[in-house]
Amino acid sequence: MNITSLKYLVFSLAVLSVYAITPKKYKWVSLLVSSCFFYYSFGAPYLLFSLSVVTIGTYFFGLYIYKAVKQSHKKVFFFLGVLGNIIILILLKYTPFIDENIKRFTEAANIQTDFQIGFHLVAIGVSYFVFQSIAYLADIYLETLKPEKHLGYLALSLSFFPKLIQGPIERGNSILPQIKNLDNINRTNLAIGTHLFFWGLFKKVVVADRLSAFVDPVYSDVSTHYGLEFFIATYLFAFQLYFDFSGYTDMARGVARCFNIKLTENFNSPYLATSTADFWRRWHISFSSWILDYLFKPIQFNLRYWLKWGTPIALIITFFVSGIWHGAAWTYVFWGLLHGIFLGTGVVFKKQVKQIYKKIGFKKGKLPDFLSVFITFHLICFAWVFFRAQTLMDGFLIIKSSIVDLPKSLFLVGDSYQVFLKHCFLGKPSVEFFSVITLIIIASFVPKVFQKNSLDEAPADEVLWFRELSSISRGVVYGVLLYLIIFCGASAQSFIYMQF
Amino acid sequence: MIKKYLKLFANSIVISLLTVGTIEICARIDDSISYGAPLLSKYTSNRLRSDDGGIQHNISNSRFEKWENNNFGFRGEDIQLSKASDVERIVCLGSSESYGLYENPGMEWPAQLKSALSENSYEVINASVVGLSIRNYLPYIRKYILPLKPDTIILVINPLFHACRIEHDKITKTIKISAVKEKVKKEGNISGATFGDGGFEWRSKPKIKQVIKGMLSEYLPNVLLSSQLKNTQKQISQIEKKYLRGRLPVDQVPMDSLRQYREDLSSLIDNLKFYGINIILTTYPSLISSTNMDQYPDVFLDNRKFCINYSLVGMLDIFERYNEISIQLGIGKKVDVLDISRLIPKSLVFFGDNVHYSDRGSELIAKKISKTLLLDKKYNDSF
Numbered sequence: 001m002n003i004t005s006l007k008y009l010v011f012s013l014a015v016l017s018v019y020a021i022t023p024k025k026y027k028w029v030s031l032l033v034s035s036c037f038f039y040y041s042f043g044a045p046y047l048l049f050s051l052s053v054v055t056i057g058t059y060f061f062g063l064y065i066y067k068a069v070k071q072s073h074k075k076v077f078f079f080l081g082v083l084g085n086i087i088i089l090i091l092l093k094y095t096p097f098i099d100e101n102i103k104r105f106t107e108a109a110n111i112q113t114d115f116q117i118g119f120h121l122v123a124i125g126v127s128y129f130v131f132q133s134i135a136y137l138a139d140i141y142l143e144t145l146k147p148e149k150h151l152g153y154l155a156l157s158l159s160f161f162p163k164l165i166q167g168p169i170e171r172g173n174s175i176l177p178q179i180k181n182l183d184n185i186n187r188t189n190l191a192i193g194t195h196l197f198f199w200g201l202f203k204k205v206v207v208a209d210r211l212s213a214f215v216d217p218v219y220s221d222v223s224t225h226y227g228l229e230f231f232i233a234t235y236l237f238a239f240q241l242y243f244d245f246s247g248y249t250d251m252a253r254g255v256a257r258c259f260n261i262k263l264t265e266n267f268n269s270p271y272l273a274t275s276t277a278d279f280w281r282r283w284h285i286s287f288s289s290w291i292l293d294y295l296f297k298p299i300q301f302n303l304r305y306w307l308k309w310g311t312p313i314a315l316i317i318t319f320f321v322s323g324i325w326h327g328a329a330w331t332y333v334f335w336g337l338l339h340g341i342f343l344g345t346g347v348v349f350k351k352q353v354k355q356i357y358k359k360i361g362f363k364k365g366k367l368p369d370f371l372s373v374f375i376t377f378h379l380i381c382f383a384w385v386f387f388r389a390q391t392l393m394d395g396f397l398i399i400k401s402s403i404v405d406l407p408k409s410l411f412l413v414g415d416s417y418q419v420f421l422k423h424c425f426l427g428k429p430s431v432e433f434f435s436v437i438t439l440i441i442i443a444s445f446v447p448k449v450f451q452k453n454s455l456d457e458a459p460a461d462e463v464l465w466f467r468e469l470s471s472i473s474r475g476v477v478y479g480v481l482l483y484l485i486i487f488c489g490a491s492a493q494s495f496i497y498m499q500f
Numbered sequence: 501m502i503k504k505y506l507k508l509f510a511n512s513i514v515i516s517l518l519t520v521g522t523i524e525i526c527a528r529i530d531d532s533i534s535y536g537a538p539l540l541s542k543y544t545s546n547r548l549r550s551d552d553g554g555i556q557h558n559i560s561n562s563r564f565e566k567w568e569n570n571n572f573g574f575r576g577e578d579i580q581l582s583k584a585s586d587v588e589r590i591v592c593l594g595s596s597e598s599y600g601l602y603e604n605p606g607m608e609w610p611a612q613l614k615s616a617l618s619e620n621s622y623e624v625i626n627a628s629v630v631g632l633s634i635r636n637y638l639p640y641i642r643k644y645i646l647p648l649k650p651d652t653i654i655l656v657i658n659p660l661f662h663a664c665r666i667e668h669d670k671i672t673k674t675i676k677i678s679a680v681k682e683k684v685k686k687e688g689n690i691s692g693a694t695f696g697d698g699g700f701e702w703r704s705k706p707k708i709k710q711v712i713k714g715m716l717s718e719y720l721p722n723v724l725l726s727s728q729l730k731n732t733q734k735q736i737s738q739i740e741k742k743y744l745r746g747r748l749p750v751d752q753v754p755m756d757s758l759r760q761y762r763e764d765l766s767s768l769i770d771n772l773k774f775y776g777i778n779i780i781l782t783t784y785p786s787l788i789s790s791t792n793m794d795q796y797p798d799v800f801l802d803n804r805k806f807c808i809n810y811s812l813v814g815m816l817d818i819f820e821r822y823n824e825i826s827i828q829l830g831i832g833k834k835v836d837v838l839d840i841s842r843l844i845p846k847s848l849v850f851f852g853d854n855v856h857y858s859d860r861g862s863e864l865i866a867k868k869i870s871k872t873l874l875l876d877k878k879y880n881d882s883f
Contacts, residue, residue, distance in 0.1 A: 004692070474515055474518075475522065479522020
């Protein structure tokens, strides 16, 4: 069931209706059953089975960790619980990758073998609930969370349908208390939820999917494009990915909010980050905080005796894992490593860089914000090339062509202005190109312009600007949004982050 | 408490009205940006065609939605009146099936023929006019085609216009080509939208209707199909009542009509030959045949609206008999005859409705014609 489909909207309304008439005590049951049905609707029953195994395993290991008296026992239960989750994740998500690499290796080494793990399954949502389960076990192990004694509540916290297939990756101490206190639908949350849902839908079907029409032809056939085209396609991809994923997150948060559940905000203007470290505080926040807490910090702690090199190596390892989590392909691994290197280099050369800035004359040894944002954005885009490229070779070819062939594509101005424009607009009509640029501007800045931050909600809850509009402005905004979603949406594209 | 609810109600009404109004404004701006449509005045397919002294023709440099006419009023890119000496000018002449209805722009068969022949010295012009019937071919050719000095004319003649001309002329006045048809085609549901001549016209209404249809065809295809069938049957019985006045629709084409068609076609061929134009005559393909009548009841019934004096069996008879005449006459008069009616598989993959093609249907026709033209050229060059 595609989350941008009418089916999903009808399903959500049906669940909401059932939820509304269900007595408070059993509201969790209606949500759990609906979530199971939602997951089952993907046509792969083993997914539901895996979710059940993860839930039951996590439930019991959580209790064992909590009840174990000796620290060593706690540790054993914790590692067993985590190992079980990781095995399920590997079996469901990484077998094609493992098989492919075994084949490559045996071919390269001239070894005759037919060994294959064999089963290649669809793993929608698995990495999200597995990561949430690991976080739950880790929190109990670290004694920052008490285990949930009610299996139903835990099951719902892992399977809650708005966040099941693409996150956010919720922490136990954030979602469990909300699930335990499910309340009747209230008008304010319903209004915020509806606004969030449609704003997210707009970002996904109108902005991101339109951008994909520009990006996909370039990245799927790198041999016929060069220079400037790669630059523009990569910039547009940066925005496509952001609007695709943040659109989904808004929709998920919107649906959840209708049930009075507040999910974590995953984005906070990531392309305004002033460093790559800052970027990871603003991009896929639920995931980056997860890898920070459960991966980076333990590794860093274990490498504390490596002095200066401990943190950078911990960062590289962490982002290597992050790359693998994003996808079973070397392009993602390389993308993760690049981020690890960006962050690690920042740590290693922090002092030297500050000294250089001071020498140049920048105040407080810092680059001006706009310059930091500009450089960070380009570093992020550089890494996105490998994230989007179909193969590592394609990625390198794009980088090479972007640098080597850029003058060639810029000199086209002298030859033929029309050809130059064609390159700039990636072969699409200028009206279409400027429409998407306008849409990017609208989606990026309209909330910021209207947001007065006068409400109690966090400023990151960007959709609250809707509620600050007058009736007249609201009618106009609803009209424009509905028109764009219904008639200008280029949907039927699945979410990029769903594959992770 | 009541005051609070009244305020809430009034607020909701204001927001709803503004939302609806904004959607309408957006629809107009969208049409204006996408197709250069006027913001305030009416926007219909009538802007594409005109009836100049009884000769139906396209208006030059006009546009309606995806349909665009060039500087001569033909579909496609602008052309020059005089042709280069080494270029063979081919004019494709038909009605809506050749002008292009369901195809994406540039995918109608004459445009695909142009692409197929691009490496050879041919110039392909799509001079088709929606609703052009055989009786209007000659005056149209004299006025609009002969000045172009064509070397070859490819004739696609819609038999329904001849067999059902009285009803067709009256009924088509209430049918318009709508943007939305483009989308409907994808779902396989085809029906014309009617509109009145009154003042204000909602531009957003057909768009909304189409989205709803699209959703229904995706999620409740059977419900949509049965409701469409019901609607079409209702429309047909109304049209029957109005035009047949108690007479029964016929199952066979009257001999008089066939004789008349033979004479008209014969005269057209003779005249073109007289002007020294090479002729390629085609048969007329249709989706429905006697073997698949039950498969597409909605499509066939929809087509019957234009041919109300014939029963469904009678309509099949029209295609069969008229195509027979085209083949016999073509062979008799020694012109190239392409039997494209048997070329296109009877499926909605190749057809948009009973007589209009999809991109793929047009592709098959273009390939067949280009093959014939290139073979002819090869044959002529060898002498």
